[in-house]
Amino acid sequence: MSRTGNGRAVFITGAAGGIGTATTRALAERGYRVYAGVRGETPHLQEAGGVQQIRVDVTDPKSVAEAAAEVARLQDGQGLHAVVNNAGIIIQGPLELVPAEDLYRQFAINVFGPAEVTRAFAPLLRKAHGRLINISAPSAVVPLPFASPISASKAALDALSDATRVELGAQGVAVITVVPGAIDTPIFTKAEAAAESAFADADPARLAIYRSRLEAVAAAMAKMRTSKPETVADTIVKAIEATRPKTRYVANTDARAALVLSRLPVRLRDRVLTGILGLRKAEAA
Numbered sequence: 001m002s003r004t005g006n007g008r009a010v011f012i013t014g015a016a017g018g019i020g021t022a023t024t025r026a027l028a029e030r031g032y033r034v035y036a037g038v039r040g041e042t043p044h045l046q047e048a049g050g051v052q053q054i055r056v057d058v059t060d061p062k063s064v065a066e067a068a069a070e071v072a073r074l075q076d077g078q079g080l081h082a083v084v085n086n087a088g089i090i091i092q093g094p095l096e097l098v099p100a101e102d103l104y105r106q107f108a109i110n111v112f113g114p115a116e117v118t119r120a121f122a123p124l125l126r127k128a129h130g131r132l133i134n135i136s137a138p139s140a141v142v143p144l145p146f147a148s149p150i151s152a153s154k155a156a157l158d159a160l161s162d163a164t165r166v167e168l169g170a171q172g173v174a175v176i177t178v179v180p181g182a183i184d185t186p187i188f189t190k191a192e193a194a195a196e197s198a199f200a201d202a203d204p205a206r207l208a209i210y211r212s213r214l215e216a217v218a219a220a221m222a223k224m225r226t227s228k229p230e231t232v233a234d235t236i237v238k239a240i241e242a243t244r245p246k247t248r249y250v251a252n253t254d255a256r257a258a259l260v261l262s263r264l265p266v267r268l269r270d271r272v273l274t275g276i277l278g279l280r281k282a283e284a285a
Helices: 018-029 061-075 102-130 148-169 186-200 204-221 229-241 253-262 266-276 278-285
Strands: 009-012 034-037 053-055 084-085 131-135 174-179 248-250
Touching: 009 018, 009 061, 018 034, 018 229, 034 061, 053 061, 053 278, 061 102, 084 102, 084 229, 102 131, 102 148, 148 174, 148 204, 204 266, 204 278, 229 248, 248 253, 253 266, 266 278
Parallel strands: 009 034, 009 084, 034 053, 084 131, 131 174, 174 248
Antiparallel strands: none
């Protein structure tokens, strides 16, 4: 059983592209008033009726607080039906070669950002007995080699979700995790470009140690089947509209496969991963 927007209001971070834009449009089409969190003006969102762009930098607590105050003003005493912590980045590469500032930025956006948004927007969710939706990833439960920063950040976000589900649940606020799989969005291209830039500044001797395995992983990832952002947007809408929402929604087939893989004994899981990613052949070579 579900319900459509009927003018209910939702705030979503990372609305400028990918899953965020697809979700913003899907909600607006269903009659929600959408506060689209963006870092700068986003022309393609201006075309959607019922969408109000809100400037916010999730890494800046002051910016998050100002965004919450602006939404509260626009809501004029009414609460929010949902807040979606969607903003995120991917930092990848061998941990030994990941620059410290990139690792900090990974957590600033993927962990500290959602924490700040939760703190700032909790009063608006309480008013409407709304729901908080955090966008996780399969790597939260199956940490990927050469992707430890994103894996660790999403595992931390899952822990925040589990803890706040009990904390806020007593106040009538549901906390929900949505797990997308591999999605056809620019975030992966940006991650690859950022990794190559970091490798350019890395110690050549250290980089040489990892080069063959990095190439194997890149080849395996290139063969991975991706889904459209709209598949995740549909899942987020389902989580927002469900009369009795589940604590976790899995959006794609590959994300479901990751959950199955996570239940394997650790050593067996490692062997399966090395095979899937082509690492076994790379090490043999």
